[in-house]
Amino acid sequence: MATLDHVLGAIADPTRRSILARLADGPARISDIAAPFPMSLTGFCKHVRILEHAGLVKRTRHGRENTLVLSARPLKQVAEWVLDYEQFWNLRLDRLEKFFAAKQEKSQ
Amino acid sequence: MATLDHVLGAIADPTRRSILARLADGPARISDIAAPFPMSLTGFCKHVRILEHAGLVKRTRHGRENTLVLSARPLKQVAEWVLDYEQFWNLRLDRLEKFFAAKQEKSQ
Numbered sequence: 520m521a522t523l524d525h526v527l528g529a530i531a532d533p534t535r536r537s538i539l540a541r542l543a544d545g546p547a548r549i550s551d552i553a554a555p556f557p558m559s560l561t562g563f564c565k566h567v568r569i570l571e572h573a574g575l576v577k578r579t580r581h582g583r584e585n586t587l588v589l590s591a592r593p594l595k596q597v598a599e600w601v602l603d604y605e606q607f608w609n610l611r612l613d614r615l616e617k618f619f620a621a622k623q624e625k626s627q
Numbered sequence: 628m629a630t631l632d633h634v635l636g637a638i639a640d641p642t643r644r645s646i647l648a649r650l651a652d653g654p655a656r657i658s659d660i661a662a663p664f665p666m667s668l669t670g671f672c673k674h675v676r677i678l679e680h681a682g683l684v685k686r687t688r689h690g691r692e693n694t695l696v697l698s699a700r701p702l703k704q705v706a707e708w709v710l711d712y713e714q715f716w717n718l719r720l721d722r723l724e725k726f727f728a729a730k731q732e733k734s735q
Contacts, residue, residue: 523641524640528639531636536708593716594715607699608700
C-alpha cells in the first residue's frame with residue numbers, strides 16, 4: 520500500500536486529479552486520456568507514473584496500447600485522515616478559540 | 628480560500644500533518660510545537676509557512692511569541708473531493724472492471 524504522503528502528493532496536482540475523474544467513468548487508453556491535455560505525451564506519462572506509484576491507477580495492456588483503470592482504494596486513507604478534522608472545519612476562527620478554551624477547561 | 632492544490636500539497640508532508648494533529652488539541656506556541664521535531668527552527672518555520680499559505684493554520688501574536696491555531700476549513704474541500712470516490716474504493720480491481728462494464732452497458 521502506498522503511503523499517505525505519496526497518495527496526497529499524487530492528488531495535489533490538477534492534471535492528476537483530472538485523470539482520476541476521467542477514469543471514474545471507466546478504464547481508458549492512455550492516448551485517449553492524454554488527448555485533451557495541453558502537454559506532450561512524455562509529460563503526461565510522468566503524471567501517470569506518479570499515480571501508479573501512489574497505487575491510484577493500474578495499467579493493463581490491451582493489444583498495442585496501455586489502458587488505465589482507476590484504483591481508488593488508497594483514497595480511503597485520505598478520507599479517514601481528513602474526516603478526523605470534520606468537527607473543526609465548520610467553526611470560524613473566533614469560535615474555534617472558544618472551543619479550545621472550553622475543551623481545556625473541561626480537561627482540567 | 629487556498630486552492631485544493633495548495634491544501635493537498637500542504638498535507639502531503641508528515642511533519643505538516645503532525646503539526647495539524649498537535650493543533651487539534653488546541654492553539655500552541657511555535658517553539659513548543661517545534662520542540663519534538665528533529666529539525667532546525669528555521670526548517671520547522673518553512674513548514675508552518677506552507678500550512679499558513681494553505682489556510683490551515685493561523686498565526687496570532689501573544690507577547691513575544693507567535694501562537695498557531697488550527698484553521699481546518701480548507702480540509703472540507705479535500706473531504707468533498709475524496710468522498711466523490713467513495714463508491715470505488717471498496718471494489719477490488721477485478722470487480723471494478725465488472726462495475727465499469729455494467730455501467731457502460733447501462734448507459735448504452
